[in-house]
Amino acid sequence: MNITLSIIYLITTIAFVIGxxxxxxxETAKKGNLISGVGMGLAIVATxxxxxxxxxxxxxxxxxxALLIGTILGYLIAMKVAMTKMPELVSLxxxxxxxxxxxxxxxxxxxxxxxxxxxxxxxxxxxxGSITFTGSxxxxxxxxxxxxxxxxPKYNLINNLVILALIxxxxxxxxxxxxxxxxxxxxxxxxxxxxxxxxxxIGGADMPVVISLLNSLTGIAAAITxxxxxxxxxxVGGILVGSAGLILTFIMCxxxxxxxxxxxFGAFGGADAAIAAVGKTGGSIKKTTxxxxxxxxxxxxxxxxxxxxxxxxxxxxxxxHELEELLTKKGVxxxxxxxxxxxxxxxxxxxxxxxxxVSYDKLIEMDNINPQFPNTDVVLVVGANDVVNPxxxxxxxxxxxxxxxxxxxxxxxxxxxxxxxxAGYAGIENELFFNQKTSMLFGDAKSALxxxxxxxxxx
Amino acid sequence: MSELVEFISNNLQLLYILILAIFIGxxxxxxxxxxxxxxxxxxxxxxxxxxxxxALLVMLQAKPDDYLxxxxxxxxxxxxxxxxxxxxxxxxxxxxxxxxxx
Numbered sequence: 001m002n003i004t005l006s007i008i009y010l011i012t013t014i015a016f017v018i019g020x021x022x023x024x025x026x027e028t029a030k031k032g033n034l035i036s037g038v039g040m041g042l043a044i045v046a047t048x049x050x051x052x053x054x055x056x057x058x059x060x061x062x063x064x065x066a067l068l069i070g071t072i073l074g075y076l077i078a079m080k081v082a083m084t085k086m087p088e089l090v091s092l093x094x095x096x097x098x099x100x101x102x103x104x105x106x107x108x109x110x111x112x113x114x115x116x117x118x119x120x121x122x123x124x125x126x127x128x129g130s131i132t133f134t135g136s137x138x139x140x141x142x143x144x145x146x147x148x149x150x151x152x153p154k155y156n157l158i159n160n161l162v163i164l165a166l167i168x169x170x171x172x173x174x175x176x177x178x179x180x181x182x183x184x185x186x187x188x189x190x191x192x193x194x195x196x197x198x199x200x201x202i203g204g205a206d207m208p209v210v211i212s213l214l215n216s217l218t219g220i221a222a223a224i225t226x227x228x229x230x231x232x233x234x235x236v237g238g239i240l241v242g243s244a245g246l247i248l249t250f251i252m253c254x255x256x257x258x259x260x261x262x263x264x265f266g267a268f269g270g271a272d273a274a275i276a277a278v279g280k281t282g283g284s285i286k287k288t289t290x291x292x293x294x295x296x297x298x299x300x301x302x303x304x305x306x307x308x309x310x311x312x313x314x315x316x317x318x319x320x321h322e323l324e325e326l327l328t329k330k331g332v333x334x335x336x337x338x339x340x341x342x343x344x345x346x347x348x349x350x351x352x353x354x355x356x357x358v359s360y361d362k363l364i365e366m367d368n369i370n371p372q373f374p375n376t377d378v379v380l381v382v383g384a385n386d387v388v389n390p391x392x393x394x395x396x397x398x399x400x401x402x403x404x405x406x407x408x409x410x411x412x413x414x415x416x417x418x419x420x421x422x423a424g425y426a427g428i429e430n431e432l433f434f435n436q437k438t439s440m441l442f443g444d445a446k447s448a449l450x451x452x453x454x455x456x457x458x459x
Numbered sequence: 460m461s462e463l464v465e466f467i468s469n470n471l472q473l474l475y476i477l478i479l480a481i482f483i484g485x486x487x488x489x490x491x492x493x494x495x496x497x498x499x500x501x502x503x504x505x506x507x508x509x510x511x512x513x514a515l516l517v518m519l520q521a522k523p524d525d526y527l528x529x530x531x532x533x534x535x536x537x538x539x540x541x542x543x544x545x546x547x548x549x550x551x552x553x554x555x556x557x558x559x560x561x
Binding site: 023032033034055059063067069070083086089093101103212215221225227228231232236243347351 | 550
């Protein structure tokens with residue numbers, strides 16, 4: 001390999017490390033992303049122009065065409081998609097990375113020289129690449145709402161058997177038949193199926209954790225293909241993503257007070273739990289109107305808004321900001337309570353509210369806001385459900401038992417805006433809605449809040 | 460056992476890189492505020508697009524009559540660059556929202 005190329009790869013690697021470091025602080029994050037982006041661009045251009053191979057011109061044309069198609073498509077998809085759809089988009093792009101790794105593995109299997117180390121590397125790339133490819137696509141479809149959780153009976157046992165079989169199958173190919181294309185296609189098919197089986201039973205609320213885990217796996221797949229070519233930037237970049245993604249996965253699990261194995265193997269939001277919880281709550285709910293809620297808010301001195309995914313779906317982040325400004329003008333102390341996993345991803349709500357110019361200091365994290373609820377006059381819950389479900393504190397049989405929640409039931413009055421009485425993403429009932437202090441403001445978050453704002457303006 | 464020893468001695472440098480990179484990754488992420496988790500995940504996702512380098516190497520080394528390698532490599536480059544461009548642009552869009560107000 002020529003020395004200029006090696007030096008550029010080294011620069012790229014440094015750019016990745018610095019970029020990732022800067023992504024961790026709000027002030028430098030944007031620059032950090034740019035730095036790693038430039039590093040990546042350098043590596044791509046250098047790979048194309050600074051190699052030592054004899055390359056026919058047709059290959060160059062194909063490379064150019066592929067880069068052009070992918071760049072335009074990627075840019076358009078990334079720019080067009082609404083902020084609320086970000087989490088599934090990350091998953092989709094992640095799947096593409098995995099797909100790329102598996103294709104590289106397939107091609108290299110064809111060039112393979114029966115060397116055991118090399119064959120096992122190729123097989124690892126194919127297995128991990130395939131799992132992340134289909135797994136991410138399933139995660140994308142589920143967050144999209146186009147696919148529901150499917151739980152085969154004994155899926156844990158089935159999944160564990162399949163992964164063991166995959167490893168054994170891979171080992172067999174390495175040891176006995178490392179040039180057989182039929183076997184490698186079988187392995188490919190089995191790995192793709194495993195990706196589906198792996199993600200399909202996992203409950204919606206746990207999707208962010210799974211995406212982060214799959215992201216980590218894509219990094220590992222990239223690193224493995226890097227080993228194949230002895231390519232440093234792929235190895236180091238891939239491992240960085242792998243370990244960073246894994247740590248992020250654990251941090252997210254911690255925010256939900258669950259272990260990783262619980263997320264993957266536990267039956268979260270299973271049908272049985274939902275039925276049990278429904279039986280327990282019952283009772284009657286109290287409906288309210290926009291004008292009654294407006295009066296309540298108008299005469300409060302301290303209001304906390306709890307935004308959730310419903311707010312994001314209804315694109316109500318601008319209206320909620322208008323409401324907040326209106327109330328502040330009327331002398332009400334307004335802040336937002338942000339649960340670490342509100343929305344569909346950690347930090348999702350922060351991104352959304354920042355989009356509508358809500359100022360940073362109004363967004364208060366869970367641990368800091370929970371002590372404030374007892375002296376809060378009105379809590380306005382907009383499209384949030386599981387993160388305010390008291391069952392997490394007092395119902396050991398609930399699937400979310402033990403998850404830290406926002407203690408809104410300590411406030412004096414609670415207004416909950418929801419579209420209907422449907423259960424939240426975890427699929428369980430919420431006794432908060434049946435609380436004496438709670439009144440329900442039904443309707444789409446955007447129209448309900450707009451009505452609220454109009455009522456307040458007339459006061 | 461002797462194979463393991465041989466493998467380790469042959470790949471000692473690789474193992475050093477592996478272990479140091481793992482530690483760097485962990486240290487970089489450990490103390491990030493939860494506000495930034497989503498952009499961070501997205502940014503890390505863009506970095507995993509580095510697999511594109513491998514896809515390019517496939518294309519550069521493929522013989523012009525090796526249609527299978529060319530075809531698979533072609534798709535691999537498209538998927539890889541989608542991951543890179545999409546990943547960075549989405550992250551940038553997310554971070555755009557965090558800009559301080561004037």
